[in-house]
Amino acid sequence: AALKDGLRSQVSAALKEGRVTPTELCQRCLALIKSTKFLNAYITVAEETALKQAEESEERYKRGQPLGILDGIPIAVKDNFNTAGIETTCASNMLKGYVSPYNATVVQKLLDHGAVLLGKTNLDEFAMGSGSTDGAFGPVRNPWSYSKQYKEKSVPKSHSKDEESEWVITGGSSGGSAAAVSSFTCFAALGSDTGGSTRNPAAHCGVVGLKPTYGLISRHGLIPLVNSMDVPGILTRCVDDAAVLLGSLAGHDPKDSTTIQDDFKPFELPNLTDVSKLSIGIPKEYHAPGLSSEILALWSKAADLFKNAGAKVVEVSLPHTRYSIVCYHVLCTAEVASNMARFDGLEYGHRSDVRDSTESMYAATRREGFNDVVRGRILSGNYFLLKQNYEKYFVKAQKVRRLIANDFGKVFRSGVDVLLTPTTLSDAAPYTEFIQEDNRTRSAQDDILTQAANMAGLPAINVPTALSERGLPIGLQFIGRSFQEKQLLTVAKWFEKQVQFPVIQLEEVKRHDSGVFQHQKSASFS
Amino acid sequence: QKVSVEVLEHLEHLALVDFRDWEGVERLQKAICFADQLHEVNTDGMEPMDSVLEDRCLYLREDDVTEGNCTKELLENAREKVEEYFVAPPGNIPLPKLEERETFLQGS
Numbered sequence: 001a002a003l004k005d006g007l008r009s010q011v012s013a014a015l016k017e018g019r020v021t022p023t024e025l026c027q028r029c030l031a032l033i034k035s036t037k038f039l040n041a042y043i044t045v046a047e048e049t050a051l052k053q054a055e056e057s058e059e060r061y062k063r064g065q066p067l068g069i070l071d072g073i074p075i076a077v078k079d080n081f082n083t084a085g086i087e088t089t090c091a092s093n094m095l096k097g098y099v100s101p102y103n104a105t106v107v108q109k110l111l112d113h114g115a116v117l118l119g120k121t122n123l124d125e126f127a128m129g130s131g132s133t134d135g136a137f138g139p140v141r142n143p144w145s146y147s148k149q150y151k152e153k154s155v156p157k158s159h160s161k162d163e164e165s166e167w168v169i170t171g172g173s174s175g176g177s178a179a180a181v182s183s184f185t186c187f188a189a190l191g192s193d194t195g196g197s198t199r200n201p202a203a204h205c206g207v208v209g210l211k212p213t214y215g216l217i218s219r220h221g222l223i224p225l226v227n228s229m230d231v232p233g234i235l236t237r238c239v240d241d242a243a244v245l246l247g248s249l250a251g252h253d254p255k256d257s258t259t260i261q262d263d264f265k266p267f268e269l270p271n272l273t274d275v276s277k278l279s280i281g282i283p284k285e286y287h288a289p290g291l292s293s294e295i296l297a298l299w300s301k302a303a304d305l306f307k308n309a310g311a312k313v314v315e316v317s318l319p320h321t322r323y324s325i326v327c328y329h330v331l332c333t334a335e336v337a338s339n340m341a342r343f344d345g346l347e348y349g350h351r352s353d354v355r356d357s358t359e360s361m362y363a364a365t366r367r368e369g370f371n372d373v374v375r376g377r378i379l380s381g382n383y384f385l386l387k388q389n390y391e392k393y394f395v396k397a398q399k400v401r402r403l404i405a406n407d408f409g410k411v412f413r414s415g416v417d418v419l420l421t422p423t424t425l426s427d428a429a430p431y432t433e434f435i436q437e438d439n440r441t442r443s444a445q446d447d448i449l450t451q452a453a454n455m456a457g458l459p460a461i462n463v464p465t466a467l468s469e470r471g472l473p474i475g476l477q478f479i480g481r482s483f484q485e486k487q488l489l490t491v492a493k494w495f496e497k498q499v500q501f502p503v504i505q506l507e508e509v510k511r512h513d514s515g516v517f518q519h520q521k522s523a524s525f526s
Numbered sequence: 527q528k529v530s531v532e533v534l535e536h537l538e539h540l541a542l543v544d545f546r547d548w549e550g551v552e553r554l555q556k557a558i559c560f561a562d563q564l565h566e567v568n569t570d571g572m573e574p575m576d577s578v579l580e581d582r583c584l585y586l587r588e589d590d591v592t593e594g595n596c597t598k599e600l601l602e603n604a605r606e607k608v609e610e611y612f613v614a615p616p617g618n619i620p621l622p623k624l625e626e627r628e629t630f631l632q633g634s
Binding site: 444 | 536537538541543549550554558566574575576577579584585586587596599602603606615616620621
């Protein structure tokens with residue numbers, strides 16, 4: 001079995017039939033993590049515990065009693081999820097050395113299904129950012145920077161030093177998770193999505209990134225950013241795998257009272273052949289300023305693809321789209337100001353040596369522990385929450401949030417099943433270019449297409465669509481109705497099959513993967 | 527309109543986080559400017575939205591003790607502790623006033 005295989009279709013069968021063992025899979029992934037260390041995708045690699053979990057899984061397969069499709073499957077988890085016995089840092093000095101005493105519910109569920117936890121992935125500090133460049137452990141590099149496809153398209157440079165600085169970002173904030181899945185070091189990874197943090201890096205790294213409906217998956221153990229918008233995100237190499245992960249994670253959690261109590265039934269995705277009953281909405285406001293002509297053309301082609309297959313494709317309007325990023329900015333900083341208040345050095349995390357008074361200790365701890373981005377958001381949030389500003393900014397933003405949610409409601413009630421939009425404004429930028437602008441400006445630009453779904457709590461998914469002229473991935477986004485993940489993923493799977501996104505060609509992977517390159521040289525979408 | 531030094535100082539007290547330098551203050555100014563765009567939107571008659579799940583009942587569990595007794599685990603991550611207590615410096619001492627503090631805001 002190759003590292004490239006889909007979970008449900010190939011790896012699961014291979015494990016059951018003994019053609020490959022969980023220990024072999026785990027070892028191959030661990031070796032690949034070592035040889036792709038330059039990507040900086042992982043903060044912590046839990047080698048010992050992973051091998052132990054793989055051994056236990058192997059015992060179960062030998063007895064013919066695997067726990068399910070995920071038994072023995074190597075996965076990675078973003079470092080803002082608590083993992084018992086493993087350091088959880090949120091890529092911040094504030095939590096360096098913090099070893100979680102418990103597992104986040106989603107982590108526990110994965111372990112209960114037999115998954116092998118390889119390690120914790122890198123991110124922007126406290127998940128604030130859209131590049132995975134602003135963490136305490138350094139930036140994450142997009143594996144596509146080292147792909148044959150990208151290198152072929154780059155202008156040849158005379159010095160090898162220049163090649164080094166041309167690497168592109170992963171997007172963020174779940175960049176480590178996206179890079180890990182994209183470079184085959186794991187089969188799936190957990191991210192988080194508050195404003196697009198799973199879908200954005202998924203688009204830049206050419207992987208599937210699913211943001212489930214708010215309330216479907218437990219947030220217990222996910223270190224919170226914005227309580228009313230955060231969701232755990234799922235990153236995989238194909239839509240079917242995302243459905244498998246969703247099946248094992250969704251459902252009510254008594255430890256998270258914001259999870260809905262409806263029964264969740266895991267599902268297998270049908271192979272849709274007839275799209276004539278489908279209505280796809282194209283929101284015109286998503287033709288945002290700054291959208292690259294390449295992505296615009298791809299979006300248009302995708303719409304035509306549905307039309308030619310017999311689906312109903314309609315232009316729709318979400319009039320308050322251009323205010324959603326502003327609204328998000330206010331609500332996000334306000335909730336962040338509140339959520340970051342827990343970091344005072346007293347019970348966990350970094351603690352300053354200052355001991356004159358509690359307040360001065362807290363202030364010094366927070367000065368030493370948080371980076372500029374985090375501090376900036378806390379201060380902005382506190383400003384919007386001041387008595388004199390509360391109505392003007394915070395409550396006003398909450399009213400605008402309702403307008404945005406209503407926009408979506410209206411469109412879905414008019415008969416549209418799924419919306420089709422771009423995920424990002426352009427393909428991944430080179431790191432040196434990306435850091436020219438500050439984090440807040442970048443986030444405001446890059447989150448424009450993704451965060452309205454978080455405002456309205458709707459499920460959304462990035463599907464890798466084609467390569468750009470620079471040889472980098474471009475993804476398109478589907479947004480669905482609340483709790484209609486099955487419909488959303490079914491449409492996404494149909495689209496994925498049509499576009500046949502190319503497999504990344506990485507030297508390191510070739511060396512480690514003794515499996516035959518069984519993948520299609522099929523016509524890519526563009 | 528620029529944010530006054532009094533408000534900046536007040537924010538540093540409330541947040542227990544410092545602006546550090548003029549760049550930090552600029553960041554706040556830009557954030558406010560950006561947020562001001564909200565006032566272009568007509569929200570007459572709109573109710574504020576706290577949660578997208580507002581139409582549902584929040585889950586409340588029974589008042590039964592189902593977990594606990596984890597003193598040891600909870601204390602493990604604290605840097606300063608004595609027996610079963612977290613140790614904090616003396617409280618009820620407010621941060622020094624602007625004039626007495628070492629902060630760049632003094633120069634304004």
